[in-house]
Amino acid sequence: MTVKSIVAGCGRYLPEKIITNVELSKTVDTTDEWIEQRTGIRQRHIVAPGEKTSDLAVKAAKAAIAHAGLMPSDIDLVLVATTTPDRTFPSTAVTVQAKLGIQSGFAFDVQAVCSGFIYALAVADNFIRQKQVRHALVIGAEAFSCLLDWQDRSTCILFGDGAGAIVLKASTENETSRGILSTHLFSDGQYEDMLYVDGGPSSTNTVGKVRMVGREVFKHAVHKMEQAALVALKQQKLEVADIDWLVPHQANRRIIEAVGEKLGLPIEKVVITVDKHANTSAASIPLALAEAVADGRIKTGNLVLLEALGGGFTWGSVLIRW
Numbered sequence: 392m393t394v395k396s397i398v399a400g401c402g403r404y405l406p407e408k409i410i411t412n413v414e415l416s417k418t419v420d421t422t423d424e425w426i427e428q429r430t431g432i433r434q435r436h437i438v439a440p441g442e443k444t445s446d447l448a449v450k451a452a453k454a455a456i457a458h459a460g461l462m463p464s465d466i467d468l469v470l471v472a473t474t475t476p477d478r479t480f481p482s483t484a485v486t487v488q489a490k491l492g493i494q495s496g497f498a499f500d501v502q503a504v505c506s507g508f509i510y511a512l513a514v515a516d517n518f519i520r521q522k523q524v525r526h527a528l529v530i531g532a533e534a535f536s537c538l539l540d541w542q543d544r545s546t547c548i549l550f551g552d553g554a555g556a557i558v559l560k561a562s563t564e565n566e567t568s569r570g571i572l573s574t575h576l577f578s579d580g581q582y583e584d585m586l587y588v589d590g591g592p593s594s595t596n597t598v599g600k601v602r603m604v605g606r607e608v609f610k611h612a613v614h615k616m617e618q619a620a621l622v623a624l625k626q627q628k629l630e631v632a633d634i635d636w637l638v639p640h641q642a643n644r645r646i647i648e649a650v651g652e653k654l655g656l657p658i659e660k661v662v663i664t665v666d667k668h669a670n671t672s673a674a675s676i677p678l679a680l681a682e683a684v685a686d687g688r689i690k691t692g693n694l695v696l697l698e699a700l701g702g703g704f705t706w707g708s709v710l711i712r713w
């Protein structure tokens with residue numbers, strides 16, 4: 392009996408505090424017009440003092456578990472994709488597990504920066520296919536504002552905080568045509584200095600701040616996300632026209648539009664949240680998914696393509712029959 396993963400529920404959480412471009416332009420040398428024109432970002436949510444990544448993750452997770460009609464005790468794998476763990480160790484995933492009152496199964500973090508949710512979905516899907524897990528809680532959660540140099544206008548305007556989660560459930564091929572159809576992961580560490588944090592426990596003994604060669608990242612993002620989409624479609628013998636919704640990582644509206652144009656996919660079929668959330672790293676895709684499910688855009692049976700590129704570089708895609 393072939394087992395696969397179907398999406399049982401999703402949820403999201405955004406911190407209450409919003410910082411608009413106009414507010415940001417009072418503290419750093421930028422303008423609302425520059426940010427909006429170059430990135431499509433209008434505002435970002437930022438954690439309150441003391442609000443941690445696990446706090447965001449738990450709120451999104453509770454919403455996803457309730458949406459799936461399950462109890463926390465049904466979950467046997469908790470994965471948290473994050474670049475901003477509460478502590479260097481233990482993993483944020485075990486903190487989330489404890490806060491949800493889950494005392495069975497196992498939990499760990501996945502670190503692939505902005506591709507983290509794609510990586511975590513692929514990991515969870517493999518555990519389910521191997522019949523080692525029945526219900527996986529996959530979370531993307533970031534307090535990314537903690538990694539920003541608020542004097543560096545080329546990076547601090549780009550990011551925000553938030554969390555999104557989905558619950559995957561084991562199902563069999565003959566039960567339903569729904570489910571994760573493919574996962575494709577890639578990385579190439581020769582680009583590690585294009586987008587990184589200039590600190591870490593074993594290098595500087597500090598947390599560090601985000602540094603980025605923006606234009607280069609932009610070019611790689613467009614090309615590699617297009618390739619990740621095409622490889623998924625080819626493997627499943629599907630066409631771009633078969634896609635109901637593209638849910639890309641939300642870094643820059645111009646990147647999203649360029650990928651859509653290269654694929655020949657109308658912008659009406661792309662879920663875009665970067666204007667409201669900015670780049671929330673590993674949280675951006677599950678936040679966008681949960682929004683589009685909640686407002687009725689993504690429906691059961693839709694073909695949904697997820698894709699991302701992040702520091703490393705890491706990139707990849709996940710194709711889902713919703």
Ligand code: UT7
Pocket residue numbers: 420421422425426429430505544545548604605606607608609612642643646670672700701702
């Ligand atoms: O999530 C992982 C992936 N991350 C990304 O995908 C981000 C990819 N990169 C980008 O989105 C874009 O490269 C940025 C939004 C970061 C920058 O946009 P750009 O069109 O590539 O601008 P640029 O870096 O080439 O800078 C153009 C000009 C520069 O001035 P000069 O040298 O032309 O005089 C910058 O100093 O814009 C200036 N600039 C700013 N001006 C006002 C850079 N940041 C700002 C700012 N406000 N915030």
